[in-house]
Amino acid sequence: MLIERKWKKWVYFYLPMAAFILFTLFPFYWMAVTAFRPDPELYRTWRQPSATPLWTLEPTLEHVKGLLQTTAFPQWLWNTMAIAIVSTAISLICGMFAGYALARLKFRGSEFLGTAIFITYLVPQTLLFIPLADIIRDMQLGNTPWALMLTYPTILIPFCTWLLMGYFKTIPKELEECARIDGATRFGAMVRIIFPVAVPGILSAGIFAFTLSWNEFIYALVFMASAEQKTVPVGVVSELIRGDIFFWGQLMAGALLGSVPVALVYSFFVEYYVTGLTGSVKG
C-alpha cells in the first residue's frame, strides 16, 4: 500500500464508496419500506408536510398478506423456482457434455462449433420471440411450464458450455489418461474423474444460470397466458395492476418477496457466482 495523506483517503475512498453503496442499495430499501407501509401513509403526496417517505412508523403486513392470499403469487414463486431449477439442470448437463467435447475431444469442426455456440449467445431473445411463439404453439406447449423449460436453455447453454470448456481445459490431461489406463472408457473417465474435479466450475455455471433464469421476462410474457402459469416477474407486472390502478403496496411486496429467493441462493454462493460472471467474460 502506498503512503497517502489521511484526508486523501477520505475524499478518494470513503466518500465515493459510501455514495456507491447508497446508490446501489437505496432502491431495495425503498422496496422494503413501501412493502410494509400502510396505504394511507403510502398515498400521501410528496408535497404534503406530513409526508415521511424515508421511513414508516407503522409497519404493516397487510400488503404481504394480500399478496399471498388474494393473488396467485405463491403459485408464481413455485413456477419460477421449478422452471429455473429444471432449465438450469438441462443447461448444465448439455453444457457439461458439450464443454467436455469441445475441450478434450479432437474432431473436425470443433472450432467451428465452438464459435457457432458463442454466436448463438449473441442472438437476443427479443429477436426470436415472435417466431418462437408460433413454434411453441405448434408443439402444444403454450401456457405450460415446458415452454420455458425448453427455451430458457437456449440462453443458458452457450454460456454454460463456454464457461465449463474453459474450466475443463485447466484440468491436467494426466488424470483422465490415468483413469483410462485403469480401465475406464472415455465417457467413464469424464463422468467419474473430470466432473467431480470440476464441481466448483459446475457450481459457478449453475448459480449464474439460475439467476439468469429468474431474470428472464419476454419469453414468459409471450408464452404464458393464464395467471396460474405465470412466473414471478410476469405475474407481478401483469396481475398486480387492475385497470389503471397500481397497487403499489402489493407491487413492492411482490417485488421484495420475488427478489428474496434469488438473493438468498446468491448469498450462499457469492464466490461461485463471481467466478461464473468473470469466467463468462474471460472466455
Added chain:
Amino acid sequence: MANVSIRELNKKYDNGFHAVKDVSLEIRDKEFLVLVGPSGCGKTTTLRMVAGLEEITSGEIRIGDQVVNELPPMDRNIAMVFQNYALYPHKTVFDNMAFGLQMRGYAKEEIAKRVREAAEILGIEPLLARKPRQLSGGQRQRVAVGRAIVRHPQVFLFDEPLSNLDAKLRVQMRVELKRLHERLETTAIYVTHDQVEAMTLGDRVVVMKDGRVQQVGEPLELYGSPANRFVAGFIGSPAMNFVDVAISAAGDALWAEAQGLRVRVPTELAERVRPNAGKRLTLGVRPEALRLANGGDPAEYTFGSAVDVIEPLGNEILLNFRAGGVPMVARVDPGVRLKAHEAVRFALDPDRLHFFDAKTETAL
C-alpha cells in the same frame, strides 16, 4: 548530500507481526550499502519503508537532511529496481525508461538524451524499440536498471534484482553493477539474501535477522570479526564450523574440550575466555582455517579425525569429517591425496578461532 539516516525504525503489521525492530543505520553519501539476511528478516520491509511503499509504524527516515516519513514515493527523489523488474508490458523499452521523466515534465530532447545515455552505459541501445516480452531475463534486468538511472536520483534502491537470473548471469551482472556504481557515484541501498552478493558488492554490509540488525561493517570485518554466532555462520561459504566445548583451566593455560578434540585457547583470546572456565562455550572455526597437520604444527592446536566424504572442486578440496561430536568441513589444497575413512590430523590456525557465549551467542 544524499546520505540516508534511519533511526529507531519499526514496522508492525495489523495482524501483530513485528517485522522491523528498532533498526538504526547511517548511510553515507555515495555509499553502497547491502542489507542481507534470510527470508523474513525484515530487509525488504526496511527498503520499502525507505521507498515509501510501506507505512512506518515508528521511527524516522531522512534522505539528505529531509525527514521523509510522510512523503509519498514520487517526492523522495529515489529510484528502485524491483525483483521482478516491473517493466510496463505495453510500453517499449524506450518508453519504459522515459516514463518517469515524462511524469515529471522533462522536455522531449532531454528525455531522449538521458535515455540514450543510460542505454549506452548498459549496452541496450539496440533494444530500445522492443517490448519487454521480447527480451531475455538479463536484458529486462538491464532495462529495469536503466529506468532507475535516467532519473538521476539521490538514492538507488535495489530489491534482490539478481535473484531471478541464472547463476552465470548473476555473477556477470554483479560485476557490472559494481562498475556502474563506481561510475555513477550515487548512494545505493541493496537488498539480497545471498551473502556472496553482499560481500562482493557492499561498501558496508548490514546483516539482519528477525527484524533486527545483527551487525554492520565492511565485508572483511564481518568475515573476520563476526559479532555473534548468526553472523559468523551466515557469512562465508561453506559455513563456519561450530563445536560445543567445555573450558577448563590447567595452570595458566585454558583448554577447549569436546569429544575427541582438545585444543588450547590462544593467548590473545585467553583473557576474554577465562571468566568462562568451568562452563561451556561454542567454538567457531572456518573451513579455510583448517588444514592437514604436518610435523611442524604445535600439538595443542591439532586434533585427529577420519575423513568421511571428499569433495574435489578443482581449485580446492572440501573434506567432510566428524570431530567434537559434530560434522565439520575443512578446505584444503587441491594437491592433497586422501582416501575416504583415512585417519588424519587437522591443524587449526590459532589466529582465526572464535568463541561464542553458549546462551547469548555473542562473540567473546
Added chain:
Amino acid sequence: MTRLLESEKLLAAALLTPGVAILLLFIAYPFVMALWFSLTSIRVGEAGEFVGLANFEKAINDTIFQQAFKNTVFYTFWATVFKLALGMWLALLLNRHFRFKRIVRASMLLPFIIPTVLSAFAWRWMFDPTFSVMNWMLYHGGVITDRLPFLSSGDWAMWCAVLVNTWRGMPFFAITLLAGLQTINPDLHEAAALDGANAWNRFWHVTWPLLLPVTLVVVVFSVIQTFSDFQLIYVLTGGGPANSTHLIATYAYQIGVASGLLGEGAALSLFMFPVLFAVVWFQLRYLKRMENA
C-alpha cells in the same frame, strides 16, 4: 456401446447432440422463421402472403420506429458510457483492502442479480409523479420548487431509463473489471508511483492500457444486452408517453404481439441484427489483432 463411449468422434457427436439440438430447434430455426415472417404479411390467425421488403419499408417510414431506433441508440450509448465510467471507478475502489470488503462486494452485485422487472418497478415508484421520493428529497433539499416530470416527458423518461439501466448494469462492469485489475502485477503501480505518476497518471498509463482487452469484451456484451433490452422500458414507461420512449424491442412487441401483426413485428426486430452483428465482428477483429501484435 463401448465403441460409442470410447471413440473420440462418436462420443463427441453424442455429447454435443442434446445441446446442439436445443439450439438448432429454438434458436436457429426460429431465426430463419423470423427472416421468413418479415417478408410476409402474416398476422395472428391468417397466414398472409409474400410481400418482399414491404414490411421493412413501412418500418423505415414509420415515425414511431424512427424514434424507437434513435432512442435505442441513445439509450445504449449513454448507458454504456456511464456503466463503464462508474463501473471502472467502483472496481478501482473495490481493489483496495478494507474491512467489510467481502460483504460490500457481495451487496454491490444485488442490482444485477435481482430480476430486472422487480427493481424497475421500485424505480418507477420512485419516479411516480404524485408520490415520488426523489421529488420529496430534492424539494426538501431546496433544489426544486415544482415536481420533476421524470417519466411523463419523453426526454426526461429516456434519461431516467439510462439511469436505471446504469444502476442495474454497473455491478457487472465493476466485478468483471475488478477481476481484470487483480491480474495486473502490483509492482507496476509501485514502479509507476516511484516514477512520479500520481493516481490519475497511474490509471491512465498503466491500468487502462492493460485492462483494454477485458474492457472491450465487457463493453461488447453490455452493448448487445442493452441494445436489445426490453424489460426495463416495458415496466418503466411501456413505451409511452405517446410512444415517445419505445425501444426497437418494445415496439416490435407492441406491433407483433399486442397488435398481432407478426410479419411487421418480425421485420422490426430484425433491424437490431445488423447493429449487433457489426459490434461483434468489430470486437472479434480487434481481439485477433491484439493477439497477433
